[in-house]
Amino acid sequence: MASLVPCPHCGSRPKEEFTVKGAALKRPSPEAGADAWFDYVYLRDNPRGGYEEYWHHTAGCRRWLIVDRDTATHQVTSCRDAASASAKEHGA
Amino acid sequence: MADIRSLPALADRRPLTSPQVTLSALPEGTVLQVIAGPKTPDLTRLAGEAGLVARAIAPGQWFLVGNRPTAHQDMRRLLAMLEPDASGIDQSHGRVRMLMEGPMAAAVLSKGTAVDLDPTVFPPGTTAATLVGHVSAHLTRLDNEAFEITVLRGFAAALWDDLALMCAEYL
Ligand SMILES: [Zn+2]
Numbered sequence: 001m002a003s004l005v006p007c008p009h010c011g012s013r014p015k016e017e018f019t020v021k022g023a024a025l026k027r028p029s030p031e032a033g034a035d036a037w038f039d040y041v042y043l044r045d046n047p048r049g050g051y052e053e054y055w056h057h058t059a060g061c062r063r064w065l066i067v068d069r070d071t072a073t074h075q076v077t078s079c080r081d082a083a084s085a086s087a088k089e090h091g092a
Numbered sequence: 093m094a095d096i097r098s099l100p101a102l103a104d105r106r107p108l109t110s111p112q113v114t115l116s117a118l119p120e121g122t123v124l125q126v127i128a129g130p131k132t133p134d135l136t137r138l139a140g141e142a143g144l145v146a147r148a149i150a151p152g153q154w155f156l157v158g159n160r161p162t163a164h165q166d167m168r169r170l171l172a173m174l175e176p177d178a179s180g181i182d183q184s185h186g187r188v189r190m191l192m193e194g195p196m197a198a199a200v201l202s203k204g205t206a207v208d209l210d211p212t213v214f215p216p217g218t219t220a221a222t223l224v225g226h227v228s229a230h231l232t233r234l235d236n237e238a239f240e241i242t243v244l245r246g247f248a249a250a251l252w253d254d255l256a257l258m259c260a261e262y263l
Binding site for chain 2: 004009011012013014017059060063
């Protein structure tokens with residue numbers, strides 16, 4: 001199955017041009033405590049369905065993107081530049 | 093004094109020529125990478141004054157390219173004019189440009205990249221940073237049947253050989 005990622009800057013590109021970093025999670029506050037930080041660094045859900053991940057368009061625009069894809073069908077429902085995502089939402 | 097002129101990366105690759113497609117190395121002139129902040133200077137004007145043309149790479153990034161080397165003083169002047177809203181990094185030593193032309197040029201390139209090269213989607217003047225095979229490359233459509241391919245110098249010979257193979261059926 002071809003996996004095409006709709007980069008907001010480059011258009012539709014194959015997954016081979018990208019590097020996946022992993023789940024795009026809300027970053028805890030610096031004072032959140034060891035447990036919250038441990039979860040943020042190490043704990044991951046493994047959902048069947050929608051999942052937001054950081055993807056780097058390594059062989060294209062070299063921008064960090066947030067790709068929302070379905071882990072079962074690999075259908076991509078949204079792809080946006082990580083810098084344009086709200087700071088509150090992703091703590092960037 | 094010893095002759096220390098650099099040897100072009102594709103010095104030993106003869107141009108490939110056929111009525112269908114031609115592949116040739118462009119002169120190792122000037123490649124200046126520019127990174128701009130939110131306020132981008134008028135790069136088309138600055139490039140034009142320096143005898144260069146601007147090619148978009150990504151948001152906030154461009155190559156200013158030309159077939160002739162830029163003299164040290166001219167380069168310093170250009171770098172100074174880019175500041176403070178943008179910065180330039182001379183990549184003339186680090187990137188190599190090739191030219192692929194002919195009615196089958198798009199068909200040949202399509203074997204290596206997933207970029208849609210249909211002229212209605214990727215018209216003359218459009219650029220793309222992409223993979224050609226496994227090699228990161230930068231494409232510019234100069235004309236309906238002409239593409240400039242820019243690649244890191246160390247990959248130039250390997251990409252040339254890949255492109256030559258992709259051209260083979262039309263030579
Ligand atoms: Zn991109």
